[in-house]
Amino acid sequence: MKRIAIIGAGQAGLYLGISLVDAGYAVTLFSDRTPEAILNGKIMAMPLLFPDALQLERDLGLNFWDEQFLGCDQFHNNLCDPQGNVALVVSSTLEKPWRGVDQRLKLSVWMQEFVRRGGELVVQAMTLQNLEEYAQNYDLVVVSAGRGSFSTLFERDEQKSQYDQPKRHLAGGIYTGLKGDPMKGRTFQVSNIPGAGEMLQFPFYTNSKDSAYTVAFEAYPGGAMDRFGKVQSGQELVELSKQVIQELTPWNYETVKDMELIDEQAWVRGAITPTVRKPIGRLPSGATVMGIGDTVILHDPVGAQGANNATKMAHLVAQRIVEHGNQRFDESWMQEVFDEFWQYCQHGHALTDCLLTPPAHLQEIAIAMAQNPEVARDYLNGINNPPNLSPWFFDPEESKKYLAKKTLLNSIEPEDRPVAPIAG
Template identity: 35%
Template sequence: MRKILVVGAGQAGLQLALGLQSRGYEVTVMSQRTPDEIRHGRVTSTQVMFDRALQHERDAGLHCWEDKAPVIEGLGVSVAAADPATGTAPDFPARAVDWLGSLRGFAQSVDQRVKMAGWMELFAARGGQLVIHGAAVSDLDFFAGRYDLVLVAAGKGELVSMFARDGARSPYDRPQRALSVAYVHGLLPRTDAPDVEAVRCNLVPGVGELFVIPCLTVSGRCDILFWEGLPGGPLDVFQGVNDPGEHLSLVLELMERHVPWEYARAVRVELTDGQSTLAGRYAPTVRHPVGWLPGGGAALGVADVVVANDPVTGQGSNSASKCAACYLEAIVERGDLPFDEAWMRRTFDRYWAQARHVTRWTNTMLAPPPAHVRTLLGAGMRHQPVADRIANGFDDPADFEDFFYEPEAAERYLASVAGGAAPE
């Protein structure tokens, strides 16, 4: 029986560990925290998973909360009207763009405190070895000779330093957004579509973005209020704010100023619990997949260890799920052959064939949108197929290659829609 060590107990690490376990591998998972510490700790993410990523969980029998989490059937985009003189949205702006696209397959968001604690307990109940220990490089050096494969799925801390930055695939060397998260109860439905659960993407030119995500948390159904602000701009005010109540007050103040249409339904919200706020920032980075240990052993980086995109396109958990499924398939196909460096690089390349689309799209959305992208977003109000196609790009980012990046391709696509031709 082949022995595999998975370091990290997030979406990718646990999905991969449970998948390997179900196929007869002897799997050890190392986590810094116990399931109870995760369940009762601070929120860690703003996850929303779309159909293709959710299908990987269904295939593995890990869709444990599908009948409890909100069923998200739409994705809406609103763009605040910019001041022609400054190019930025004024205080109390109107909406220049507002539409709701329909998802072909539903999306869902489950607080990772709920999911990861549950998956860890499931892994242990099935006989997996769960080690509660904050792993350092020296630990992995010790374990490397005792396992057939070491997988590093812990995207923060010392272990990430094992994996060198890939400068050719990493155009940014510093954070592009200041992030702020609050999980709340009491958000009212949108009056324009009160019966549709939807992710709402609010773009404020020159300022940042607010995302509103229906979610299942430790205390039941909730909504995530997630600000992404340009560093140094009006949204970059959360550093050093440690009081959750103060954090929420700032979130709401910024909503009232920059997205009043969302603030109107948030006037009575309250935090879901005392650990439901989060703030931070990081530089989007692609890293080389093989990490070398002092003793000469190698480890394979997983998910955001090697491809860490900004969450502006909501792809973190989706990419993690897809990476876990890709790696699982490659490991099983390898049989009894060694997991050598060449295999590790090929396995990452197999994942990168999907991940490159996410990285390109995310990096594009971090920059000021060019004229043709603004035109595409505006066309979503006039043509429902355009709104639907952009919305479903969150599920399949590869589709953006055909119409989103180049002005000529966007023009051809919009002409086909306006002319009544069926869009690709």
């Protein structure tokens, strides 16, 4: 039986661990915190999962909150002028729900589920010497420790990493007490303000009995929204969030004026430099470990790709481990698996880049989304599966061709539109 060690109990590490335990592997998961400490600790992020990643969780029997929480079924994007006035609205019904669950609840439950299914959970602070030991005692060591210190074991890939500093300063919390029309219909709402940043509001599942929502900010460094860098407490974040919303999008203030954090730990601020690292980590002894998830592909959350990619990468790695049988997990295998995933992930990476630094042709796409439901639907399906956005979303010339085709089809009566042949 192959013995696998996984360092880190986040979305990727836990999904991989449970997948391998179910496949009959001896898996040890190392976490620096107990399930109880995670449940009662500070939030690390407020991830939103899209249908494909949610289905992978469902296939593994990890969808413990499906019946209690339906998630988002509406998308509403306010594109504002620099003064905060709404200039354009993109609104659409989602074909399948998007869902956000408090990671503190999710990861603590998944850790207990990992043990229940037969995995070994070890809670300890990890050192480089520990990694050296595990590299000798296990057939494969997978590092899924997010942005922690072990990420420096993995060399930055300069060709795939175009940023050397954060493009947004981040802040947000999980709240109760939101009200008003923007929150009806389980809506994911984002407001874009040129030169300032993005504001997001969407329903979120927590341990709270009350309806909860995420309110988050993606602020341009030095812009009008960038005021959260010195926040030291949850209450300070609440008051400053209300102030920023009242000043920059006053039409939305009534929705948030009575909001309160669900608990004093339910807030976060920080900044992320989008980075891609090489998948092979080399220890001082010469032994190698494999990186997955945020350890090697770190996104700014503006496109909400992080947790979705972590799930999909863990799923692929689990499949390739099983297929590899009794062969050694050498460097060439690690690189091949990463390269295979990058063929998918490069599109999510490009999506995030476009949202962080919008190219000129994105304005034409936004106008088309507001006017043509099919364009909006293609974009939303592309958020779920970014390869669907290539090449029309990324390339200006391809975008013109795509929009011209959609405009032509939109001018034809439905009964006269060409019908695509059914694949046999």
